[in-house]
Amino acid sequence: MHTETLDNPTTIAPGTAETDGFNPAMGRDLLTALARVLPADALLSEPEQLGPYECDGLAMYRQPPLAVALPNTAEQVQAVLRICHAHQTPVIPRGAGTGLAGGALPRADAVLLSLARLKRIVRIDPLSRVAVVEPGVRNAAISEAAAPHGLYYAPDPSSQIACSIGGNVAENSGGVHCLKYGLTVHNVLGVRGFLADGTPVTLGGEAPDDSGLDLLALMMGSEGLLAVVTEVTVRLLPRPRVAQVVMAAFATVEAAGDAVAGIIGEGIIPAGLEMMDALATRAVEDFVHAGYPLEAGAILLAESDGTAEEVADEIARIEAVCRRHGAVSLATSQSEAERLRLWAGRKAAFPAVGRITPDYYCMDGTIPKKHLSNVLRRIAELSAEHGLACANVFHAGDGNLHPLIFYDANQPGDVERAEAFGLDILRACVEVGGTITGEHGVGVEKLDAMCVQFSTPELATFHAVKRAFDPAGLLNPGKAVPTLHRCAEMGGMHVHGGKLLHPELPRY
Amino acid sequence: MGPRDMVSDDAAVMRLADAVRAAGADHRVLHTVGGDSKRGLGGTPRGGTLSAEIRSIGMRSAGILSTLELRGIVDYDPAELVATVRAGTPLADLQDELAAHGQMLPFEPPAWPGATVGGAVASGLAGPRRAFAGAVRDALLGVRLVDGRGQVLQFGGRVMKNVAGFDLFRLQAGAWGRLGVVLEVSFRLLPRPQREKTVALPMPADAAIDHMNRLAGTPLPLSAAAWAGGALYLRLSGSEAGVRAALAGVGGEALPQEAAARLWASAAAMPMEVAGGQACAGEADEGLPLWRLAVPTTTRSLAAEGEVAIDWCGGLRWLRSAAPAAEVRALAASLGGHATAWHGNRARPAMHPLDPVRLALHQRLFAVFDPHGVFDSGRFDADADAAPAAASLPAPSGRAADAACRPASPAV
Structure with missing residues (x-):
């Protein structure tokens, strides 16, 4: 909606090409140079060709790029980076374009570098349980390719049929099973790629724990600001023999939250642990008829996976905990079909909400679970204050909330109210010791919220780390980390412990 | 272990930050010391004297920065599967507290006598469970530290999922104190198996x-x-x-x-x-x-x-x-x-040398966190004055030579 608020990259790194200073003649030179290293069908610059690339999964922000490069090989990626670097032209890396925070939003003066055509599965080694893949390989395609060996790739973001592993690396994607099996950072063993100037870099690999600093971990979730990845080595896990899910309904969200604490307290790490409030439950039940009780204040889905013996034991304990915490109804899947039906509702939560409101704005805060009731009460108050409804869906095991704010983009002022409501929710998350984004990333969407979570010296450190990898500030500039100037203007400067630690530092 | 065991955090943290700023102004090198977890690699074997170690890593001049004042579990709610702990807390104290609630650190760190939480993070060493439950950095959720400018910075947090900002907290695991003085860390935990x-x-x-x-x-x-x-x-x-x-x-x-x-x-x-x-x-x-x-x-x-x-x-x-x-x-x-x-191996640097690209990135990151060269681990070849001649090192002593058949302190 307001791309003009994007930070000017020159405030991040002096010397970066500016949108305003864009020179058409230089653009022609750049395109000529790119055309020399790319196949004819791998360089798009006609306005009608650029349309599909003008936004990612956050469609409220749109901007066509100067050109789109669609290299087929790592060598072509390197050539594109070298040319753009020589022309001081920003490069926006893009995977499958499913990101929800605008991390792949183009700029008018930038080349959009799509990694979608690098989609070779280089190698699967069933004995050492690794897959080496190119970044454009879809998340789900890795598990499909590993299936004949009884193996799979564990992180399963909801967009897994479409999203690419390169995008997962950029966002450190999670998924429904990440409480037990971890995020992308826990499942990637190594990456190869290029720095902004085309210098090849290899981080990690099949040998554990690279020598020196853990630059591989730093790369995870860096939103395309530090390097462009052209090969990813991932760990594969044995597919569990059995999975079963318990669906428990509770009179209140508080009771469901207590049951979550009870399950963890019992020493169980469920493979999945999800919660929905009453509004979300009614929306999905109307839509997919998963069999959720409509009178419930909240429903909980808890999955167990492993060997038959482990699952039988864990399911019995989960059921007992739910009963102890006053579950008003309880259903446990007795077949794979039943398991999928119970999950269908949760998986359809977003589209189901989409049926009952013209538009919704999905938030992504994470909180310590013990504050769930407080934060939900706060969200209800904010809902009344802003005059917009809100349905709540959570990854309950890890405290990741997805409040879905209802609005109507055709109603004047609704978009702004939804954004203000969203920022207030994120503030509430930070206040209880949580974070503004659990899994969707900052992109362009949460730049303001970053000012709430981090202090000036912390943000300055992020910028300095960015410069260590990309001194010219050409890779995905303006994303993920707000300028100090922007935070000062917003007036949301975060102060640790209620006092300024370094009064000698300038505040913008 | 409880809140009453802690010294005032602000006072202790401010003393450390002041010491770092002073060292930076005087171009002195500081040596961060907790319970000696870092000692055996790149310095003398554990049990050697500190002065010998300081000689061995060739510091221009050295001061000791102790984290032992920073003690105590700040926040631990078993239902969150998260513990936030000060760096100078004895690792064994934390492990006992977790065990009392049926939980544990996932990475099974070496149980060096006297080891602290900060040392376990700085050395980034994991035990046998690492292949199945992850490395030290995998269990880290957040780190609070003093950087080389004397600034107190917090990266990450106390929640399982957090993709705001670069994961600079994970970078502290296995950084051997080269990027700052770790003050406080948050770990994700695992239930102890039945x-x-x-x-x-x-x-x-x-x-x-x-x-x-x-x-x-x-x-x-x-x-x-x-x-x-x-x-x-x-x-x-x-x-x-x-x-x-x-x-x-x-x-x-x-x-x-x-x-x-x-x-x-x-x-x-x-x-x-x-x-x-x-x-x-x-x-x-x-x-x-x-x-x-x-x-x-x-x-x-x-x-x-x-x-x-x-x-x-x-x-x-x-x-x-x-x-x-x-x-x-x-x-x-x-x-x-x-x-x-x-431990006991005198080859220097202790860490495997880096390729030129990663070496350059290390040097730039050291400059980001520590522009005045206050924190010199002596363990990376990216450090300009690391790798003294092996001949100047004391002979191996302590656990590496004599402990081969002696049971180590049980981790459980």
């Missing part, structure tokens, strides 16, 4: 490597797979029913609980004690330098090159070798891995 059982299956190393990798590809509740002294050792962890069923499948001879605990604790701290105490990994060669090689898990046995033990489901190889350091490192590199000079 049941844990270790079995031994006698077989040669190559067969063991194949067998452990095959088993790891099947859905068994494995939590450790190692080889030493002619036998494969497998640890199964989980529910009573799950472990009982898995035991029937894997076969082998079960070890008594106490022997198993000693085996895995010693595997984390190395040298490894083989169960029952009858044999030690490579005891015949215990005077030879000990190397820790990280390699792809299915790498052939390196018996001919001095391999005495295998851990991490094949990913970690312990070598005792008289070969020159360059040769051991070339071997590791040719296998796609890297070699670290372990």
Whole structure:
């Protein structure tokens, strides 16, 4: 909606090409140079060709790029980076374009570098349980390719049929099973790629724990600001023999939250642990008829996976905990079909909400679970204050909330109210010791919220780390980390412990 | 351990920050010390004197920065599976507190006597469970630190999922204190398994490597797979029913609980004690330098090159070798891995040298966190004044030379 608020990259790194200073003649030179290293069908610059690339999964922000490069090989990626670097032209890396925070939003003066055509599965080694893949390989395609060996790739973001592993690396994607099996950072063993100037870099690999600093971990979730990845080595896990899910309904969200604490307290790490409030439950039940009780204040889905013996034991304990915490109804899947039906509702939560409101704005805060009731009460108050409804869906095991704010983009002022409501929710998350984004990333969407979570010296450190990898500030500039100037203007400067630690530092 | 045991955080933190600022202004190097977890690698073996160590890493001049004042568990709610702890807290105190609530750190750190939480993070060393439950950095959720400018910074937080900002907290695991003084860390925890059982299956190393990798590809509740002294050792962890069923499948001879605990604790701290105490990994060669090689898990046995033990489901190889350091490192590199000079091994730098691209990135990151060169770990070749002549080092003493057959402090 307001791309003009994007930070000017020159405030991040002096010397970066500016949108305003864009020179058409230089653009022609750049395109000529790119055309020399790319196949004819791998360089798009006609306005009608650029349309599909003008936004990612956050469609409220749109901007066509100067050109789109669609290299087929790592060598072509390197050539594109070298040319753009020589022309001081920003490069926006893009995977499958499913990101929800605008991390792949183009700029008018930038080349959009799509990694979608690098989609070779280089190698699967069933004995050492690794897959080496190119970044454009879809998340789900890795598990499909590993299936004949009884193996799979564990992180399963909801967009897994479409999203690419390169995008997962950029966002450190999670998924429904990440409480037990971890995020992308826990499942990637190594990456190869290029720095902004085309210098090849290899981080990690099949040998554990690279020598020196853990630059591989730093790369995870860096939103395309530090390097462009052209090969990813991932760990594969044995597919569990059995999975079963318990669906428990509770009179209140508080009771469901207590049951979550009870399950963890019992020493169980469920493979999945999800919660929905009453509004979300009614929306999905109307839509997919998963069999959720409509009178419930909240429903909980808890999955167990492993060997038959482990699952039988864990399911019995989960059921007992739910009963102890006053579950008003309880259903446990007795077949794979039943398991999928119970999950269908949760998986359809977003589209189901989409049926009952013209538009919704999905938030992504994470909180310590013990504050769930407080934060939900706060969200209800904010809902009344802003005059917009809100349905709540959570990854309950890890405290990741997805409040879905209802609005109507055709109603004047609704978009702004939804954004203000969203920022207030994120503030509430930070206040209880949580974070503004659990899994969707900052992109362009949460730049303001970053000012709430981090202090000036912390943000300055992020910028300095960015410069260590990309001194010219050409890779995905303006994303993920707000300028100090922007935070000062917003007036949301975060102060640790209620006092300024370094009064000698300038505040913008 | 409770809030009453803590000194005022602000006062202690401010003293550390002031010391760092003063050192930066005077171009002095500071040596961050907690319970000596970092000592054995790149410095003297544990038990050597500090002054000897400071000589050994060739500091221009050195001051000691102790984190021991920063004690105590700040926040621990078992239902969150998260603990926030000050850096100077004894690791054993934290582990006792977690055990009292049926939980544990996932990465099974070496239980050096006196080790602190900050040292465990800075050294980034994980034990046998690492292959199945992750490394130190995998368990980190957030770190509060003083950087080389004396600024107190917080990265990450206390929640499981957090993608706001670069993961600079994970970068502190295995940074050996080079990027700052760690003040406080938040860990994600795991429930302690209801049941844990270790079995031994006698077989040669190559067969063991194949067998452990095959088993790891099947859905068994494995939590450790190692080889030493002619036998494969497998640890199964989980529910009573799950472990009982898995035991029937894997076969082998079960070890008594106490022997198993000693085996895995010693595997984390190395040298490894083989169960029952009858044999030690490579005891015949215990005077030879000990190397820790990280390699792809299915790498052939390196018996001919001095391999005495295998851990991490094949990913970690312990070598005792008289070969020159360059040769051991070339071997590791040719296998796609890297070699670290372990306790008592005088090769310098202790860490495997970096390729030129990563070296340049390290130097730039050191400049970001520590522009005045206050924190000099002496362990990375990226440090300008690291790697003094080996001849100036004291002779190995302490645990590496004399502890080969002595049970390490049990981790449990």
